[in-house]
Amino acid sequence: MADMSMISKRSPRTGRGAAVAARHEEEGTDDEWLMYLEPAKLEVFDHLEPWAEANVVPLLKPAEVAWQPTDLLPDLASLGADGFHAACFDISARAAGLPDAHLVCLVGNMVTEEALPTYQSIPNRFEAVRDLTGSSGTAWARWIRGWSAEENRHGDVLNKYLFLSGRVDMRQVERTIHNLIQSGMVMNAARSPYHGFIYVAFQERATSISHGNTARRAKEYGDVALARICGAIAADEKRHELAYTRIVGKLFEIDPDGAVRALAYMMRRRIVMPASLMTDGRDGDLFAHYAAVAQQAGIYTASDYRSILEHLIKQWGVEELAAAELSDDGRRARDYVCALPQKIRRLEEKAHERSGQKAQPATSAPFSWIFDKPVNNTMG
Ligand SMILES: [Fe+2]
Numbered sequence: 001m002a003d004m005s006m007i008s009k010r011s012p013r014t015g016r017g018a019a020v021a022a023r024h025e026e027e028g029t030d031d032e033w034l035m036y037l038e039p040a041k042l043e044v045f046d047h048l049e050p051w052a053e054a055n056v057v058p059l060l061k062p063a064e065v066a067w068q069p070t071d072l073l074p075d076l077a078s079l080g081a082d083g084f085h086a087a088c089f090d091i092s093a094r095a096a097g098l099p100d101a102h103l104v105c106l107v108g109n110m111v112t113e114e115a116l117p118t119y120q121s122i123p124n125r126f127e128a129v130r131d132l133t134g135s136s137g138t139a140w141a142r143w144i145r146g147w148s149a150e151e152n153r154h155g156d157v158l159n160k161y162l163f164l165s166g167r168v169d170m171r172q173v174e175r176t177i178h179n180l181i182q183s184g185m186v187m188n189a190a191r192s193p194y195h196g197f198i199y200v201a202f203q204e205r206a207t208s209i210s211h212g213n214t215a216r217r218a219k220e221y222g223d224v225a226l227a228r229i230c231g232a233i234a235a236d237e238k239r240h241e242l243a244y245t246r247i248v249g250k251l252f253e254i255d256p257d258g259a260v261r262a263l264a265y266m267m268r269r270r271i272v273m274p275a276s277l278m279t280d281g282r283d284g285d286l287f288a289h290y291a292a293v294a295q296q297a298g299i300y301t302a303s304d305y306r307s308i309l310e311h312l313i314k315q316w317g318v319e320e321l322a323a324a325e326l327s328d329d330g331r332r333a334r335d336y337v338c339a340l341p342q343k344i345r346r347l348e349e350k351a352h353e354r355s356g357q358k359a360q361p362a363t364s365a366p367f368s369w370i371f372d373k374p375v376n377n378t379m380g
């Protein structure tokens with residue numbers, strides 16, 4: 001792609017050309033991330049391997065001590081037939097009290113988790129850290145496999161819970177998972193470990209918030225089994241967030257200019273949710289409808305997106321980065337990232353004002369996941 005970054009905003013170009021030039025000045029060129037694939041940048045990860053061994057790998061929980069789906073669900077072998085049926089009845093009886101919107105959020109979260117094959121392939125696309133053999137002994141490769149093994153329990157336990165709840169059209173849910181794995185995901189700068197670890201740090205915090213809110217609401221609705229399940233998942237996500245935030249924090253420490261420019265690159269293009277390509281074969285806008293319900297129900301909202309960014313800016317000390325340790329592009333990146341939460345906040349306030357001035361028309365969409373029942377997704 002041509003380097004448009006040198007074209008000034010005061011360029012005499014007009015119309016589409018000017019708009020493209022302005023966008024490039026604002027966002028940097030799309031292929032700027034390629035410089036992160038140069039040997040000098042990738043060698044950082046070889047040097048960091050002993051550090052990862054001491055600071056990242058220990059954040060995994062071995063199978064012997066980690067919770068397993070069976071710990072959180074009725075088990076026929078240990079309960080016997082009568083006990084098992086009573087426990088299954090209890091699950092469906094409590095699930096009967098869950099609002100449809102809550103179920104939609106839960107299914108959306110479960111479908112997202114079930115597309116794990118796609119997520120295991122994410123860090124295996126990052127140069128310098130990927131698992132080159134499938135059973136590599138490097139700290140990075142063992143982390144990737146251990147993390148994937150922990151993630152595997154999330155979709156598993158939610159899938160079994162929803163199966164037992166009797167509230168969802170499992171075939172439609174399974175079809176959505178099938179489609180999502182087949183479609184893959186949208187991710188910028190996918191081969192750069194700098195950009196990739198930033199993306200995953202953001203995502204782990206987002207999932208932790210989303211599962212945490214689902215747990216809290218489930219408890220309010222009287223479904224203690226579901227609250228325990230989502231709480232256990234949220235705790236895992238928090239630990240994963242810690243690992244990825246730690247890795248990126250280390251990059252900020254040893255290469256602040258590279259790290260802050262990668263962060264700005266990702267934020268300028270927005271962090272797209274990993275399940276954005278989901279489809280059930282019926283609703284052409286399924287992800288947008290699910291996201292709107294999650295926003296409405298307070299499970300994952302625009303202010304969560306902003307608060308995650310604020311948190312990461314603090315964690316990585318972005319505001320404190322000294323001008324002397326940054327290039328011109330690095331300084332621009334730092335200033336852009338630090339001003340972004342305020343920009344998002346202003347947009348939130350404007351949207352809030354608009355909805356306060358004029359009642360928003362009620363909108364809803366039917367979800368095949370819950371037998372085509374419509375669920376309210378009015379924004380406001
Ligand atoms: Fe997960």
Ligand SMILES: [Fe+2]
Pocket residue numbers: 151204207236237240
């Ligand atoms: Fe996770």
